[in-house]
Amino acid sequence: MRKAVRLLALISLVLAMILALTACGSKKTQIRRFETTPVALIELMNGGVDAVVADSPVVLEFIKENPNAKLEAFGDAEFEKEFYGIAMRQKDTDIHKLINDGLRKIKANGVYDKIFNTYFGDGTPYQVAESKNTLGKTLNVAQDMAYAPFEFINDAGNPEGFDVDLIRAIAAEMGFAVNLINTNWDGIIPSLLAGNSDLIISAMTITEERAKSVTFSEPYFEATQYIAVKQGSKIKKLADLEGKKIGVQNATTGDFAVTDYFNLD
Amino acid sequence: MDFRWSVITNGLPLLYKGVSLTLQLTVIAVGIGTVIGLFVSLLRVSRFKPFIWFSKSYIDFLRGTPLLVQIFLVHLGGPQLFTELLGRQVTFHPMMSAIIALSLNSGAYIAEIFRGGIQSIERGQMEAARSLGMTYGQAMRYVILPQAFKRSIPPLGNEFIAMLKDSSLVSVIALQELMMAGRIIAGRTFRPLETFTAIAVLYLIMTMTISQFVSYLERRFAKSDHSE
Numbered sequence: 001m002r003k004a005v006r007l008l009a010l011i012s013l014v015l016a017m018i019l020a021l022t023a024c025g026s027k028k029t030q031i032r033r034f035e036t037t038p039v040a041l042i043e044l045m046n047g048g049v050d051a052v053v054a055d056s057p058v059v060l061e062f063i064k065e066n067p068n069a070k071l072e073a074f075g076d077a078e079f080e081k082e083f084y085g086i087a088m089r090q091k092d093t094d095i096h097k098l099i100n101d102g103l104r105k106i107k108a109n110g111v112y113d114k115i116f117n118t119y120f121g122d123g124t125p126y127q128v129a130e131s132k133n134t135l136g137k138t139l140n141v142a143q144d145m146a147y148a149p150f151e152f153i154n155d156a157g158n159p160e161g162f163d164v165d166l167i168r169a170i171a172a173e174m175g176f177a178v179n180l181i182n183t184n185w186d187g188i189i190p191s192l193l194a195g196n197s198d199l200i201i202s203a204m205t206i207t208e209e210r211a212k213s214v215t216f217s218e219p220y221f222e223a224t225q226y227i228a229v230k231q232g233s234k235i236k237k238l239a240d241l242e243g244k245k246i247g248v249q250n251a252t253t254g255d256f257a258v259t260d261y262f263n264l265d
Numbered sequence: 266m267d268f269r270w271s272v273i274t275n276g277l278p279l280l281y282k283g284v285s286l287t288l289q290l291t292v293i294a295v296g297i298g299t300v301i302g303l304f305v306s307l308l309r310v311s312r313f314k315p316f317i318w319f320s321k322s323y324i325d326f327l328r329g330t331p332l333l334v335q336i337f338l339v340h341l342g343g344p345q346l347f348t349e350l351l352g353r354q355v356t357f358h359p360m361m362s363a364i365i366a367l368s369l370n371s372g373a374y375i376a377e378i379f380r381g382g383i384q385s386i387e388r389g390q391m392e393a394a395r396s397l398g399m400t401y402g403q404a405m406r407y408v409i410l411p412q413a414f415k416r417s418i419p420p421l422g423n424e425f426i427a428m429l430k431d432s433s434l435v436s437v438i439a440l441q442e443l444m445m446a447g448r449i450i451a452g453r454t455f456r457p458l459e460t461f462t463a464i465a466v467l468y469l470i471m472t473m474t475i476s477q478f479v480s481y482l483e484r485r486f487a488k489s490d491h492s493e
Contacts (some may be wrong), residue, residue, distance in 0.1 A: 011296060015289060032439035033439055034438075186451065189455050190457045250449060251448075251452025265279055
């Protein structure tokens, strides 16, 4: 029995050493998938990954807000242009019409430009009108609130961001009310399909794969993937990430782009 | 009912790697935890006040905070702390962070398991050992601990099963164990029902196998109770 204890301790120590050695010595390109992009960026700051691949506006916002993190970011010709869309259930044709009409209207009357300006222009704050809910309809909106400047929780504890303002503006224009629900990115499409939410506006890129399960609105934003690295890093393009550790948020287009490019699991 | 088996069959490589890593992490965590737990429990039952104080604090902290918090503290907080202290970039490999957090956590629970085992041995054993001329240390080593260990086997088995399930939390630091495989597959296919049913079944197979093994161990060790 004491021999059993010693044996168990020995086995676990040996296994630990093997694991540690194989993990350290690995020269293969590794992808690390995190639940949120901020955690991936913290990991980059700590040196746990060599680069993070995420949506360009989010990366640039993080670098702007955290100058002492000493990060820099750049794009790559390999990354395609991406368009964000509002996701809805395929059978909710009345909601599709509501959202697309609303989007068109606020693009035509300048409200879209004012909101865009707040976050990506000169920063003049624009107060989105409160919806009068003339339709008497409240739609639940799922957002992963860890994605500045699109959706995040501000210091006062309230949702803020481009997507937040946009959906509130559409709601005000079309006469319905919205209830914003902070939803984990991993479960955001399942939550829509299960009925826990009626809309997703969460900087979600329109992809063929996603369009098989949901219906997207017309595009409302254009972005691409950026690679974030520490200042002074030798990584200058996507191909330089060969053999390195890459951080991404799970199930984002950044995740898919890196997985496909390097043929990972 | 549209239950897509293809989701599971396409995900088999990820699931296989996940099961493998989950088992490795659990064995290592409980292995190291047993060593820590034995040491801490001996401190806890000693008569030296500083030892008692130290072991109690260790056990209280590791059992009184959620494992998820401990994992983030080690993996995200550790580098931040040591980078400032040492003035140069310190990085924790997620495997190392996982092993540290899981082992420390396991050690605290196992320390209490061993303490329970030790204190359940009637005082007469220690008295008899001492009256035969053994020191406290010899009595512990040759009389008390062997018996205490046998009594600890069922709760130790439970701890192993608990750690197997708790290891799912290290998915938050991007280790590709079984839970992470689930997140990845569900994130790609949007079929959480098929994905997490498969994950649950795999965890169940592992825990039930361990349960059977623990029952076998109990029976084998119990034989010596009836030897004539």
